[in-house]
Every structure is written in C-alpha cells, then in structure tokens.
Amino acid sequence: MAQPNTYWLWNNTSNDGQNTGNASGGSGGNSSFWVVFDLSNDKLTFLDDQQNDGDSLSGAKYPVIIPSSGSIEAPKTFAEDNSAGVYDQIPLAGTEEGEQDGGDTRYVFAIYFDGPTATVPYLEAWDDSSHNTAVDPFLGNGTPSDSTLKAIATTNSSPGSTSWAGTPLCGTSSRIELDSGAISSAKNVYFNIKQIIPSTFSPESNSNIVLTLRYTYT
Amino acid sequence: MKPWSLLVKLKNGLVIQNPDVRCYDMDWGSGLYSSGIEFLRFAVPGRIFTLANYERYNYFLEATQDFSGGSRGATKLQAIYICGAHNGMVDVLKVEQNKISVFRKPLGKEYYGTASRGWKDGIFGSRPKFLKEKVDGDLTISLQH
Numbered sequence: 001m002a003q004p005n006t007y008w009l010w011n012n013t014s015n016d017g018q019n020t021g022n023a024s025g026g027s028g029g030n031s032s033f034w035v036v037f038d039l040s041n042d043k044l045t046f047l048d049d050q051q052n053d054g055d056s057l058s059g060a061k062y063p064v065i066i067p068s069s070g071s072i073e074a075p076k077t078f079a080e081d082n083s084a085g086v087y088d089q090i091p092l093a094g095t096e097e098g099e100q101d102g103g104d105t106r107y108v109f110a111i112y113f114d115g116p117t118a119t120v121p122y123l124e125a126w127d128d129s130s131h132n133t134a135v136d137p138f139l140g141n142g143t144p145s146d147s148t149l150k151a152i153a154t155t156n157s158s159p160g161s162t163s164w165a166g167t168p169l170c171g172t173s174s175r176i177e178l179d180s181g182a183i184s185s186a187k188n189v190y191f192n193i194k195q196i197i198p199s200t201f202s203p204e205s206n207s208n209i210v211l212t213l214r215y216t217y218t
Numbered sequence: 219m220k221p222w223s224l225l226v227k228l229k230n231g232l233v234i235q236n237p238d239v240r241c242y243d244m245d246w247g248s249g250l251y252s253s254g255i256e257f258l259r260f261a262v263p264g265r266i267f268t269l270a271n272y273e274r275y276n277y278f279l280e281a282t283q284d285f286s287g288g289s290r291g292a293t294k295l296q297a298i299y300i301c302g303a304h305n306g307m308v309d310v311l312k313v314e315q316n317k318i319s320v321f322r323k324p325l326g327k328e329y330y331g332t333a334s335r336g337w338k339d340g341i342f343g344s345r346p347k348f349l350k351e352k353v354d355g356d357l358t359i360s361l362q363h
Contacts, residue, residue: 002243003279003281003293006283006293008285037285039283039284039285044285116247116335118276118278118329118334118335118336119278119329119330119332119333119334119335120329120332122330126284129284129294131282131296172330177332181332181333181335182333182334182335184335210284210285211284211285212282212283212284212285213282213283213284213285214280214281214282214296215280215281216278216279216280216281216299216329216334217278217279217281218244218246218247218277218278218279218336
C-alpha cells in the first residue's frame with residue numbers, strides 16, 4: 001500500500017449527513033454540505049455567541065468570554081475560511097451546551113483517506129508542529145485531563161448523548177482513535193470537537209496549537 | 219548497505235531491496251512477499267539490524283499531518299517500524315528522528331497498544347534472531363531526506 005492522501009472537511013450545515021463527495025466534499029447525505037479545509041491557510045476557531053456565520057475575517061472577532069465561575073462550552077465553532085474570507089459556522093459542532101446545533105451529532109468533521117492504513121489513525125493536539133510538547137494552557141498546562149479541547153470519534157456511531165464528554169486532546173497522552181482499527185480501504189472517518197473554558201483559564205498570547213492526524217502506511 | 223535501505227530475502231530466492239524507505243514504496247501490500255520471508259535487514263546510520271526466523275514480519279511508516287493555520291498541512295514522516303512476531307509476541311524496531319528504540323509487545327498491541335495489519339509470513343524453525351551490527355559512518359538519525 002502506498003501513503004494515502006488525506007483531506008480534512010467540515011459540514012457547514014445543521015443537517016447531519018455523510019460526506020458522500022469524499023475528497024471533494026460538496027453536497028452530502030441528508031442535505032449536508034462539506035467544505036475542504038485548506039490546512040495551511042484555514043483555521044478552526046471557537047468563538048463567542050456574538051460571532052455570526054458569514055462574518056468577514058477582516059471584521060471583528062469575538063473570543064469566548066471566560067466565565068466568572070464554573071466552565072463554559074464555547075458557544076460557536078467556525079472555520080476561518082481564508083479563500084472565502086469569512087467565518088463559516090460549523091453548527092453541529094459541540095454539544096447541546098453550546099449556542100448552536102451541537103449534541104448527539106455525528107457528521108461534523110471528516111477526514112477522508114483515499115487509501116488504507118496499517119494501524120488505527122489518531123487525532124491529537126500539540127503545542128506546535130514539532131510535536132515535542134503539549135503544555136499550552138489550551139492543552140491543560142501540563143495536565144492532559146485539563147485540556148480545553150475535547151473530541152469524540154463518530155465514524156461508527158453518534159456520541160450517544162447530547163451532552164457527550166469527549167476525550168481531552170493532549171499529545172499522545174490523551175487522544176482519540178478515529179476508527180475501530182486500521183482503515184482497509186478509502187473511507188471517511190468522522191469526529192466532533194468542542195472547547196470547554198474554565199473560570200480559571202489564563203491564555204497565552206502566543207498560543208500556536210495544532211490539531212494533528214497521526215496514521216501509518218506501508 | 220546504505221543507510222535507510224531495507225533488504226528482504228524471500229524463500230523463493232528473490233531479494234527485494236529498497237534504497238531509501240523514507241522516499242520509496244516497498245510494495246509491502248503486494249503479493250511479492252507471499253513465498254515467505256527468510257530475513258530482512260534494515261540499515262540506519264551507524265547500524266544494521268537483521269531480523270530472521272520470525273513467524274511473521276511487518277513494516278510500516280508513521281506520518282503526521284497538522285492543521286489549523288500557518289505552515290501546516292504537509293505530511294511529515296515520524297517513524298519507521300519493523301516488526302518480527304513469534305509465539306504471540308512482537309519485537310519492534312522503531313526508528314524516529316534522532317532516536318532508535320527496540321521493544322517487545324504482545325501481538326496485536328505492537329502499535330501504541332493496538333494492532334497493525336499487513337503481516338507477512340516468515341520461515342521459521344529455530345529461534346528468532348534480532349541482530350544489531352555497528353558500521354562506520356555518520357550516526358545522525360534523520361527522517362528528512
């Protein structure tokens with residue numbers, strides 16, 4: 001088997017349906033619509049309720065407001081679509097605790113593999129693309145269970161709960177398997193992701209965290 | 219053998235040699251290896267590893283792809299795995315940037331506690347051999363080519 005090509009996509013509708021367009025995205029199952037991420041220029045961003053779908057990237061950006069007590073799920077999730085110049089909302093992301101249509105949702109983010117892998121693929125988060133450390137405040141400040149990013153694989157089923165907990169993402173210490181085993185032929189794997197900000201959170205101004213897909217091939 | 223080359227000797231006498239596994243396909247998924255593997259030999263800077271007499275062999279590469287802004291997007295080779303399985307256990311040779319490790323795991327748990335696919339039959343009858351020989355030359359282990 002050769003190294004597979006991989007494509008990351010988001011569903012920018014409130015319709016929970018499969019990415020039937022695979023590497024190209026586009027119209028999918030159940031009237032969903034899938035957009036291919038430009039991994040170099042697009043970003044995944046968790047923002048406040050004040051941010052709206054279609055807002056210009058050159059306009060105001062509303063970060064999540066740190067609560068005075070307890071914790072909050074980031075109200076909205078967006079793809080910063082660099083080529084379109086807009087915040088493109090991902091309404092199905094997260095849980096019912098957010099301010100969009102998250103919950104027991106399955107087809108939110110996809111990674112399409114155009115070929116098989118030798119082992120199960122993983123989704124991880126790191127401080128940067130060196131993958132040497134995962135201690136950024138967003139990733140738990142050295143405590144993986146405190147990572148603000150929680151993800152859940154939905155390749156084979158929906159989360160099973162509208163308030164799913166997810167797995168904190170932090171290096172290889174805490175990550176998710178995107179399927180039940182190695183991928184045997186071209187397919188989409190799916191996941192959902194949310195950000196939980198506690199009242200004790202103190203961000204760094206120069207955070208540069210990355211989401212990382214780790215996979216093997218022969 | 220030059221560093222990063224992988225040589226596989228088959229029962230039918232065929233010898234398959236990849237000059238640099240970091241950039242060339244080993245065609246591991248094809249039927250080339252169906253006659254059974256007698257031994258395989260993998261060279262890294264300063265060392266040559268030989269695995270022989272195992273029941274089964276596996277070989278795979280690990281890559282990562284980053285997302286969310288900046289200069290991400292490109293896939294990056296992270297490690298090379300060469301495995302020999304015998305009696306329900308797997309001897310794993312893992313080569314990463316500036317690091318070589320050898321460890322043993324139960325079969326089906328050889329990759330971070332999970333199973334790999336793509337195993338090829340070996341030719342065994344005596345105890346497996348996992349040999350390391352030192353060779354002259356630069357010892358820098360770099361997965362970038």
